[in-house]
Amino acid sequence: xxxxxxxxxxxxxxxxxxxxxxxxxxxxxxxxxxxxxxxxxxxxxxxxxxxxxxxxxxxxxxxxxxxxxxxxxxxxxxxxxxxxxxxxxxxxxxxxxxxxxxxxxxxxxxxxxxxxxxxxxxxxxxxxxxxxxxxxxxxxxxxxxxxxxxxxxxxxxxxxxxxxxxxxxxxxxxxxxxxxxxxxxxxxxxxxxxxxxxxxxxxxxxxxxxxxxxxxxxxxxxxxxxxxxxxxxxxxxxxxxxxxxxxxxxxxxxxxxxxxxxxxxxxxxxxxxxxxxxxxxxxxxxxxxxxxxxxxxxxxxxxxxxxxxxxxxxxxxxxxxxxxxxxxxxxxxxxxxxxxxxxxxxxxxxxxxxxxxxxxxxxxxxxxxxxxxxxxxxxxxxxxxxxxxxxxxxxxxxxxxxxxxxxxxxxxxxxxxxxxxxxxxxxxxxxxxxxxxxxxxxxxxxxxxxxxxxxxxxxxxxxxxxxxxxx
Amino acid sequence: xxxxxxxxxxxxxxxxxxxxxxxxxxxxxxxxxxxxxxxxxxxxxxxxxxxxxxxxxxxxxxxxxxxxxxxxxxxxxxxxxxxxxxxxxxxxxxxxxxxxxxx
Numbered sequence: 001x002x003x004x005x006x007x008x009x010x011x012x013x014x015x016x017x018x019x020x021x022x023x024x025x026x027x028x029x030x031x032x033x034x035x036x037x038x039x040x041x042x043x044x045x046x047x048x049x050x051x052x053x054x055x056x057x058x059x060x061x062x063x064x065x066x067x068x069x070x071x072x073x074x075x076x077x078x079x080x081x082x083x084x085x086x087x088x089x090x091x092x093x094x095x096x097x098x099x100x101x102x103x104x105x106x107x108x109x110x111x112x113x114x115x116x117x118x119x120x121x122x123x124x125x126x127x128x129x130x131x132x133x134x135x136x137x138x139x140x141x142x143x144x145x146x147x148x149x150x151x152x153x154x155x156x157x158x159x160x161x162x163x164x165x166x167x168x169x170x171x172x173x174x175x176x177x178x179x180x181x182x183x184x185x186x187x188x189x190x191x192x193x194x195x196x197x198x199x200x201x202x203x204x205x206x207x208x209x210x211x212x213x214x215x216x217x218x219x220x221x222x223x224x225x226x227x228x229x230x231x232x233x234x235x236x237x238x239x240x241x242x243x244x245x246x247x248x249x250x251x252x253x254x255x256x257x258x259x260x261x262x263x264x265x266x267x268x269x270x271x272x273x274x275x276x277x278x279x280x281x282x283x284x285x286x287x288x289x290x291x292x293x294x295x296x297x298x299x300x301x302x303x304x305x306x307x308x309x310x311x312x313x314x315x316x317x318x319x320x321x322x323x324x325x326x327x328x329x330x331x332x333x334x335x336x337x338x339x340x341x342x343x344x345x346x347x348x349x350x351x352x353x354x355x356x357x358x359x360x361x362x363x364x365x366x367x368x369x370x371x372x373x374x375x376x377x378x379x380x381x382x383x384x385x386x387x388x389x390x391x392x393x394x395x396x397x398x399x400x401x402x403x404x405x406x407x408x409x410x411x412x413x414x415x416x417x418x419x420x421x422x423x424x425x426x427x428x429x430x431x432x433x434x435x436x437x438x439x440x441x442x443x444x445x446x447x448x449x450x451x452x453x454x455x456x457x458x459x460x461x462x463x464x465x466x467x468x469x470x471x
Numbered sequence: 472x473x474x475x476x477x478x479x480x481x482x483x484x485x486x487x488x489x490x491x492x493x494x495x496x497x498x499x500x501x502x503x504x505x506x507x508x509x510x511x512x513x514x515x516x517x518x519x520x521x522x523x524x525x526x527x528x529x530x531x532x533x534x535x536x537x538x539x540x541x542x543x544x545x546x547x548x549x550x551x552x553x554x555x556x557x558x559x560x561x562x563x564x565x566x567x568x569x570x571x572x573x574x
Contacts (some may be wrong), residue, residue, distance in 0.1 A: 013487075016513050016516075017490065017494065019497065019509070019513070020491075020494050020509070021494055021508075022493075022508060023502065023505065023506045023508060023509045024496070024497075024498045024502060026499060026501065026502060026566075029502055029506075029566075030560065030563040030564065032509065033505070033509050033556060033559045033560055033563060034550070034560075036512060036553045036556065037510055037556040038510070038513070040513070040516070040518070040556070042551055043518075043519055044518060044519070044522070046524065047519050047522050048522065051522075051523075051526055056526070056527060058482075058526050058527055058528050058530035061491060061525040061527065061534070061538060061539075061541070061545070062525050062529075062545065063520055063531050064542070065521070065522075065525055065542050065543075065546050065549065066522075066545060066549055068545040068549070069529030069545060069547065069548065069549020069552075069553065070547050070553045072546070072549075072550050072554075073549060073551070073552065073553030073554030073555075073557070074553055074554070075556060076550070076554050076558075077553070077554040077555075077558040077561065078557065078561075081560065082561075082562075082565065085504070085508075085558065088554070088558055089504070089507060089508045089511060089543060089555075091568070092508075092511055092512070092515075092550065092551045092555050092558070093511045093514075093551075094515045095515075095546070095548070096511060096515045096517065096548065096550045096551040096555075098493070098547050099515065099517045099518070099521055099544040099545075099546075099548035099551060100517040100520070100544075100548040101548065102521070102540050102541065102544035103517055103520040103521050103524050103540075103541060103544050105540055106537040106538075106540040106544065107524070107537070109536050109540055110537045111537075113535055113536060113537060118472070118554040121472055121474060121477065122472035122526070124502070124552075125472060125477055134514070142497045152516060160511075171505050175479040176566035196475050204502050205525050224503075224504075227507065228503075228507050229509055229545075231511045234511065234514045235510070235514040237514075237517070238514050238516050238517045238520075239484060239487075241517055241520050241565045243480055243484075244520075244522070245520050245524075246472065246476065246480065247520060247523070248483055248521050249516060250516055250517060250519055250520055251480055251483045251484050251487065252483055252485075253514070254516060254517075255485075255487035255488045255491060255512050256485050256488075256490060256491040256494070256513070257491070257510045257511075257514040257516075258488065258491065258514075259488040259489070259490070259491025259492045259493040259494075260492070260493075260494050260495045261509055261510050261514075262492075263491070263492055263494075263506060264495060264498065264503065264506060264510070265497060267495075267503070268503060271500060291493060291563050303527065310520035312561065331493055336478055348536045351500070351501075353500035353503075354500075356563070358503070358504045360500055360501045360502065360504040360505070360566070361504065362557040362560045363566055364504065364562055364565055364566060366529075367565040367566050368565055372513075373566070376501075377530050378499070378500060378501075379512065383542065384570055386477045388539075406472060411503075422524040432492070433540075436560050439482060442521075443570060452475075
């Protein structure tokens, strides 16, 4: 490698480092993202120029690949709805992992096609790195695709909606370990027989299966953690690929993403008061026994709620996944505008760190509806305000408001929650009394001060807005 | 591949991992998704490896299989990179509230 090529890669690595650093602070985040993109541009241009200068550039495949990939990526990124963002991130992540694994496969394919097979140390390094890259890369692809469909909730086949299953008996955990060990053994065997296609396809097949069994038992509420973990893995896959082709840019950027992605995964787990091991091996949420409901609660109607809000000085809105599903963020914003104009009510939003399908999901949705950033208050800050709040309006949130979390028992034990039950009156908009992901009945629903509006978030908010207009 | 070269790469690998661990400390929940998405776009760095692998002569029907595989890798990595940075940008613009809907 020419010296200046190494310097180009060094520059791009420095840009990635600055970019990631700046992405962690609200003010500098957009700039950080641009730095990252610039770093990628530098890396690509460095690579292409070095090929051109070496005089062996073959443009057909490279040009077509860049053009096609950019076009597809551009269209997908521009057309996606804000609510579909989490799925798209999962999909992109799967593509990244697959790309790394394909580069590794392409190198091995050269040996199979009759290229010179290196010997000694180089062969060992190549085969081990290629095997690990395949393991992590293919696992990331299948795991991310499954995670995407879990986030969507299902898949439509010939017009029929098939729900994504969540299935994970406890015997599946030793199977996962066994699969990893068998890949390790296959990699070891392949060092002595690098052109053996049986080993090659077995590694790929087992890795794909591993991604599926890893994600299958995990419930929808834990999906953000899984996508973050898969993101970390796709970085590691890129780093391993870097070892095969001896490229410093891949090694540095890949391991940066791998490590920082892992830290982000831990941060997310902490926000939910869970450990990564619990998420991966305990199969909570979605599956398992759900408590059967024995209590009932009489529902209220929009007029009743509207009258109660008339005269409230302070209203806190607690959005949850239900708001994302029914896409009612615009109605929520309209509601906030209506009551602040008509009744001169102070409105704030309480954002639980894991409300919705992705951390920050609520912020993105509400920002789309033009809710001012200052009104979105994080859980720790807003909890002290509930005792002086007249009405807390919970829209499609369940576990994040469940007082059972304070009791120290059951699956929710110790999870930080929004203290909506401390408000003078609580209005809950929800389809039914059914339990949330954790499968725990919510005492909040049955309190005397709680009013339930049973129905779809959008329909209920629209009804509530009309009722307020009529007052 | 000399042992020195390998040791050099392993050094890069280990140091970059330590750096990655230190780089991210306290991130507000609002930024978790954009950070994940931005980091994900950076993991599309395998585009470099894909480009190097796809740098083979195109000969319709007779192109080496390894070249075709690398070509697919270029497409996938490019989707990851372009889509990833763009989508992160859209998210951040919405969170910061700079641009309005339809942007």
